[in-house]
Amino acid sequence: MMTKTNETGAEMGIEVVMPREGGPEVLEVARRDAPRRPKAGEAVVRVEATGVSFAEVQMLKGRYFMQPKFPFVPGYDLVGEVESVGEGVDGGLVGQRVAALTQTGSWADRVALDAKNLAPVPDGLDSADAVAAVTNGVTAWQMIHRAASVRPGQTVLVHGASGGVGTLLVQLARLAGAEVIGTASASKHEHVRALGAIPIDYRGEDVPQRVREISPGGLDAVFDHVGGPGLVDSWRMLRRGGTLVTYGSASTLGDTGHRLKPYLPIVGQVLLWSAMPNGKRATFYYVQRWPKLFKEDLSTVLSLLAEGKIEAHVDRRLPLERAAEALGLLVSGKVSGKVVLMPGLGAESRLS
Ligand SMILES: NC(=O)c1ccc[n+]([C@@H]2O[C@H](COP(=O)([O-])OP(=O)(O)OC[C@H]3O[C@@H](n4cnc5c(N)ncnc54)[C@H](OP(=O)(O)O)[C@@H]3O)[C@@H](O)[C@H]2O)c1
Missing domain, CATH: 3.40.50.720 (NAD(P)-binding Rossmann-like Domain)
Incomplete structure (x- = not known):
């Protein structure tokens, strides 16, 4: 994806905004200044994959029980690489691939997050496959076993x-x-x-x-x-x-x-x-997000995925800019499994 800069020459990022209730067509792709430096305890993650879920279908209709006020950036989960960390966070995290359950905010190319909520992603696991198992995998695991x-x-x-x-x-x-x-x-x-x-x-x-x-x-x-x-x-x-x-x-x-x-x-x-x-x-049941429990359960699910004992069913991967189309597909009921947005794909790519 070509890097865009603002008038001062600083790098700009993109995010998808849900501005109001409506159909998928109301979603807006917004350019914004690159994310601020991480605060103490935070890490900035460059997003590789972020999931589209039924929760966003509900949010778009104002029907999700824990949604913020419009406008906001949706995005329930992500997998990406840590680019920088704030004070008090182990510098060894930089360059590592991590997963997080954010509930909102992941439909962006970079996100600043509390570092203690990040879970490691096993090497070699495809980012789209991994993200399909974050919210969905932990929810399913906890319901079956807990x-x-x-x-x-x-x-x-x-x-x-x-x-x-x-x-x-x-x-x-x-x-x-x-x-x-x-x-x-x-x-x-x-x-x-x-x-x-x-x-x-x-x-x-x-x-x-x-x-x-x-x-x-x-x-x-x-x-x-x-x-x-x-x-x-x-x-x-x-x-x-x-x-x-x-x-x-x-x-x-x-x-x-x-x-x-x-x-x-x-x-x-x-x-x-x-x-x-x-x-x-x-x-x-509501997915348990306490950092210790969440990380434990996510790492079990990602290990099963990495070992090939379960499969992530990614219906398709689309560039972040095509979030409206991605959500439309979910609304239409024409998908089986997970639709994943990938900021790195670029708006022109078609990898479905
Ligand atoms: N409590 C929690 O912590 C938690 C966490 C994650 C998700 N969720 C909830 O889990 C649900 C699924 O989320 P998702 O992201 O997996 O959604 P999804 O990928 O869109 O899947 C929804 C599925 O529901 C099926 N469906 C729709 N109406 C149905 C009905 N009347 N009877 C049986 N199946 C029906 C559809 O089946 P067909 O396409 O085959 O018709 C579709 O496969 C959502 O309600 C979401 O809010 C809850």
């Missing part, structure tokens, strides 16, 4: 098995020794089957009925990012001792009203179900 404690011989249901989190849930559950059933649109069933799951078409089939046929004794765990009325089905499909892990509300994307509104019934249901003496458990 929330549901999936064990060999169990049967679990993954809703949205073709998506960013879903593809990793399927693989990690398989690796934990479970049989996996996955819901997805029919056009993505081949992909879901290749991951090792039995696909069910959530649009055209009766999901509880199909699950009963496949696993008559019920399920040991259900991972549900859909919410809405189907959450009750997810609960009912559990066998005694089973765990419902609810972690999103994709079905309420088009709702109006306060953005927390869709989550209130979910949390209410979870509390109610948890209080019932029925041997089942329900939990609302």
Whole structure:
């Protein structure tokens, strides 16, 4: 990518701004002065890859429960190289490849971050593959192992098995020794089957009925990012001792009203179900970001990726400048796996 300079000759960077609610076309690519020198405790990271996720689809509609006020720079996670560090940070970090979960701010070519939140990325791992496993991989790992404690011989249901989190849930559950059933649109069933799951078409089939046929004794765990009325089905499909892990509300994307509104019934249901003496458990899961836990879980997931035990499913890589197109693809439902923005690709490149 050609370096741009401002009137004083200083290098300029780029970032993508989400200025207001709307469709993907409202996104703006902005030139800005190169990032300031890192403050004490910070590191400036040159971004190699940053993920596009359903969270940004929700943010664009003002429906993500923890989003900042418009305008802001979105971007939930990144992989990049440390360029400089501030006072109090080990100088040995400079030149290292790191990953971070930022929640917002990663859709830029350089980002200043708290150095203690950076996790190392194994050598040789492709940046786009690695970033596909940051938020999605850690969320999936924690839900399988920390929330549901999936064990060999169990049967679990993954809703949205073709998506960013879903593809990793399927693989990690398989690796934990479970049989996996996955819901997805029919056009993505081949992909879901290749991951090792039995696909069910959530649009055209009766999901509880199909699950009963496949696993008559019920399920040991259900991972549900859909919410809405189907959450009750997810609960009912559990066998005694089973765990419902609810972690999103994709079905309420088009709702109006306060953005927390869709989550209130979910949390209410979870509390109610948890209080019932029925041997089942329900939990609302949100990815744990405490630096020590996050780094531990991310490094486990990245090692599995580097060893080839799981695969990152990168649907396509696009230059950062094409963020609107990338988000449009996610909105259209035409992707399987992760869409990744790569600042280094340059606006002209096509590497899909
Ligand atoms: N709680 C947390 O910590 C946390 C962390 C990360 C993500 N999330 C949540 O996880 C969800 C997935 O995120 P993502 O980035 O993986 O999204 P994504 O890549 O866009 O995948 C979403 C998937 O949802 C599927 N889907 C949509 N409606 C469905 C329905 N009614 N039933 C079953 N599947 C349905 C789609 O399947 P088809 O394309 O096959 O139709 C798609 O594969 C989002 O709701 C996000 O907010 C939560």
